[in-house]
Amino acid sequence: MKAIPLLSSGLDSVAALSIAAESLEIDMALTFDYGQRSAEREIEYAQKVCEHFGIEQQVIKLDWLAGITSSSLVNRDAEVPELSFEDISGGAPAEITEASAKAVWVPNRNGVMLNIAASFAESRDCEYLIVGFNGEEAGTFPDNSLDYVRAVDECLSYSTQNGVKVLAPLIELDKPGIVRKALETNAPLEYSWSCYHGGKKPCGSCESCRRRARAFREIGVKDPLLEKLGH
Template sequence: MKSTKKVVVLLSAGLDSTVNVYEAIKHHHEVVLALTFNYGQRAAKKEMEASAKIAAHLNIPHKIVDLPWFKDFNKSSLLVEDQEVPTGARVAIDDLEKSEETKKSVWVPNRNGIFLNIAAAFAEALGAHAVIPGFNAEEAATFPDNSKEFMDASTKAFRYSTSNHVTVGCYTVHMKKPDIVRLGQGLKIPWELIWPCYFSGDKWCGQCESCQRSKRAFASAGVDVKHLFKE
């Protein structure tokens, strides 16, 4: 990622976005805004609470952007209550074919495209030259809007749609989850502040795809966060 002084980060409070905001600060960038989106997702309450705590912990500006019209898409089990989110044995994070099927359930139309465009507008307005999402190579295998190719395409588009040519950069885009956890350990991230779960329960459910990936990543990195998962 190109060095820049002022950045806007997309902070959902998940593993990837949290590591990225910490890494941006480590690289002495000025985080002029951390953006959290409330688009009617099941985990909205927890994501907003966790993101606010992380921003306060880091002493960076934080804004929640409400996007209630995402519900009008009437698609994705993350948004529509009468659709079931795949959990447990229905999720197979190492089975590409099965992951493609479960992706169809949780896919939100153009979510990251919309998020990056909103972030780029804030970046331009605030004099920042980069936006930083939380992408990773592991999920990019089935979610192409987590990929380096998508970031590069967005940067190219922003050359036309932002006067200061906002770029998109991400510290974890080439990394898999265990390595992201290891990076976070080096940054001394308090893991109890993050929220990687698709649901808004008292603890991380441990059964949704996001939790299963997180659970494996922490175990692989030798980090004990069992107390944060629902038993």
């Protein structure tokens, strides 16, 4: 069976691809550019991941999506929230992580991307879309949840002739669990970019950086990306 991953080059999407590649034929990968701060870095790193797996990368530009959002991921005049390890570990009021999620929310981003990817999958006779949705982020992002995956599958059963389905191998995992699975499958984590910013090195302070750092710290392993960058 064949599959197409949605590959942002983030920790989750790289881990999901690596896990799925053990049992599925990976046809190609899609990377989306919707004007996010880290777009250039994501595209660069996703290309490295594609080279690792020997697959084609296609970059899809969604300029219109940038034009309709005030998200700090896109809007350079807005500040990207910075969270502490305590904030993401349940030691702070839920309002803090909820506010962070709201600040980086892009209108129906996953819905748009999945439907575009489903068109590619149907046209290339692929049965699955691979996504990095996971249990940890489902708490603040409902479009990372198992309920959402099931709802999308139901919709795609009507909108694709071959009944494309969403495969989310990380759906029950937290970030430490994701890192463990990624390392077990020799995922190229040295080319996984999680930071909301697009600098030469991860900022280390945004929510995505914090969750990633905490995961590596909890399992006692150095982050391959930071080692590669000499950070």
